[in-house]
Amino acid sequence: MAQDKQCSLLLEFASRFPLPHGARFSYGTAGFRSDGSILASTVFRAGILAALRSLKTSSTVGLMITASHNPVSDNGVKIADPDGGMMTQRWEPFADAIANAPDPEHLLQLVKDFVKEENIPFGGEQSAEVLLGRDTRPSGETLLKAAKHGINAIIGAVAVDMDILTTPQLHWMVRIKNKGMPASESDYLSQLSKSFSCLIDLVPKERVADCSDTKLVVDGANGVGGEKLEQLKKMLTGLDICVRNTGKKGEGVLNEGCGADFVQKEKITPSGFGPDDVGIRCASLDGDADRLVYFLISSSSSKNIDLIDGDKILSLFAVFIKEQFDILNNNSDSDNKLAVRIGIVQTAYANGASTSYLKQLGLEVVLTPTGVKFLHKEAAKYDIGIYFEANGHGTILFSESFLLSLEARSKELASTSSGSESHKAVLRLLAVSQLINQAVGDALSGLLLVEAVLQYKGWSIKRWNELYQDLPSRQLKVKVVDRNAVVTTNAETKVAKPLGLQELIDAETAKHPHGRCFVRPSGTEDIIRVYAEASTQEAADSLARSVVQLVDRFLGFPSSH
Numbered sequence: 001m002a003q004d005k006q007c008s009l010l011l012e013f014a015s016r017f018p019l020p021h022g023a024r025f026s027y028g029t030a031g032f033r034s035d036g037s038i039l040a041s042t043v044f045r046a047g048i049l050a051a052l053r054s055l056k057t058s059s060t061v062g063l064m065i066t067a068s069h070n071p072v073s074d075n076g077v078k079i080a081d082p083d084g085g086m087m088t089q090r091w092e093p094f095a096d097a098i099a100n101a102p103d104p105e106h107l108l109q110l111v112k113d114f115v116k117e118e119n120i121p122f123g124g125e126q127s128a129e130v131l132l133g134r135d136t137r138p139s140g141e142t143l144l145k146a147a148k149h150g151i152n153a154i155i156g157a158v159a160v161d162m163d164i165l166t167t168p169q170l171h172w173m174v175r176i177k178n179k180g181m182p183a184s185e186s187d188y189l190s191q192l193s194k195s196f197s198c199l200i201d202l203v204p205k206e207r208v209a210d211c212s213d214t215k216l217v218v219d220g221a222n223g224v225g226g227e228k229l230e231q232l233k234k235m236l237t238g239l240d241i242c243v244r245n246t247g248k249k250g251e252g253v254l255n256e257g258c259g260a261d262f263v264q265k266e267k268i269t270p271s272g273f274g275p276d277d278v279g280i281r282c283a284s285l286d287g288d289a290d291r292l293v294y295f296l297i298s299s300s301s302s303k304n305i306d307l308i309d310g311d312k313i314l315s316l317f318a319v320f321i322k323e324q325f326d327i328l329n330n331n332s333d334s335d336n337k338l339a340v341r342i343g344i345v346q347t348a349y350a351n352g353a354s355t356s357y358l359k360q361l362g363l364e365v366v367l368t369p370t371g372v373k374f375l376h377k378e379a380a381k382y383d384i385g386i387y388f389e390a391n392g393h394g395t396i397l398f399s400e401s402f403l404l405s406l407e408a409r410s411k412e413l414a415s416t417s418s419g420s421e422s423h424k425a426v427l428r429l430l431a432v433s434q435l436i437n438q439a440v441g442d443a444l445s446g447l448l449l450v451e452a453v454l455q456y457k458g459w460s461i462k463r464w465n466e467l468y469q470d471l472p473s474r475q476l477k478v479k480v481v482d483r484n485a486v487v488t489t490n491a492e493t494k495v496a497k498p499l500g501l502q503e504l505i506d507a508e509t510a511k512h513p514h515g516r517c518f519v520r521p522s523g524t525e526d527i528i529r530v531y532a533e534a535s536t537q538e539a540a541d542s543l544a545r546s547v548v549q550l551v552d553r554f555l556g557f558p559s560s561h
């Protein structure tokens, strides 16, 4: 009976969200993405998916409506798992299947088969909860309604509308809620501001005097991040934040000529910035505030910027964390040192100079395929895993067991040598674990950690930028007949198929000093990406161009030859 009621409810709701003619959706690197005007059926079905995921895990999950750094007319949807991370990859084929089910009957059949296979309580025996968030895109409101319908199509499932949020805020809320702790937006903001002020209080006294450099100008990409940062900044002291491109009326369009993606790809000043900002520390968020890059305008006569990307943010964090362990262990007896496995996780897009720098610090560096779900999973294998994509998405993960050891050490030091250098180092590490988002990369918490570390080190943005010098690089795109004809191995650094292509790439690369080059199919666009690095910009450009020609020869459209 209950099953019948469930089936007819699902059929009825699904009939209100027909699949657009000819559309095909795929749960890619970052969930479903498309033009916002054709996404209602997809988001409705993602609502069903989220409700089933909640039933399966007996936990709260999240559903976020965003298309991140993409144009304002785009939108998208992705699911957050109970730990706040991305939905398990194991469920992606089912996500694809239901998103493309041609009609309500097919959709119902897929759901029925899946709940049976996965042993999901279906028909109202158990309750489910989905937290919903969306960014500031105009299509978000209608799509949110579609998501609610999808969730309500599953009996026992409840949708909780958290309104406009950054993507990392929603992921954080899901994680914290499942830990049984207060998980509202104000809890999030107060956790960030408290842990930030704890780090600032632990800045060595002699360096506090040098910290006159407190001004930071932030490009909010005309998205949700700027608005949230305005709220957060009221709760902070010791930092003078000015937010531009806030998305307020008249200030500009979401991600248009601004934001972290624009700044990282174009390497020029975003709109709203200019000669008056020469020498000032500047940062850019992306449209849903899960990416962060910094930049410096060094001359009033040029639009060019010095980009401080995800690799350099990672390097700053790695230097800081390593230093805290050096302080702790240099001040401990040999039998009382705290053993820690720190892992640095990057992708092949990380600038080679960053990888060399991190290795030279004695750190273990591993590469994974592109996409934060791969980096996150690898970082979670360490006591402390620091991961970043060059584009500015990343975070620092602390394992639960390592946090317990840190807390135990902190208690011990509080009773034996409170206020000692070792004690302060442990307190700093614990504050970092509170400040930095443990669920996903988070531009707001990342920004506060950068600011705290710069104050701790007494470093200007210029000094930070000089940690190492990026090797010149070039990224190009090639349109091909079928991008899936390219199969890669070794964290996407080598081409396995088509046969023979890798040998030719190797031969080209060998012609350039410090040359490095790889190609891979994009997970978000219908293209092949080519990345090249070399000791000069001209060489990087020429290597990338030659490899584009090779890819075109193997896989391009016949007419272009």
Ligand SMILES: CC(=O)N[C@H]1[C@@H](OP(=O)(O)O)O[C@H](CO)[C@@H](O)[C@@H]1O
Residues within 6 Å of the ligand: 029, 030, 068, 349, 370, 371, 372, 389, 391, 521, 522, 523, 524, 525, 529
């Ligand atoms: C070179 C590059 O920047 N790739 C981006 C891009 O993936 P592609 O699979 O390369 O299209 O979008 C992903 C999702 O936002 C992001 O994780 C990744 O870093």
Ligand SMILES: [Mg+2]
Residues within 6 Å of the ligand: 068, 069, 286, 287, 288, 289, 290, 291
């Ligand atoms: Mg984003």
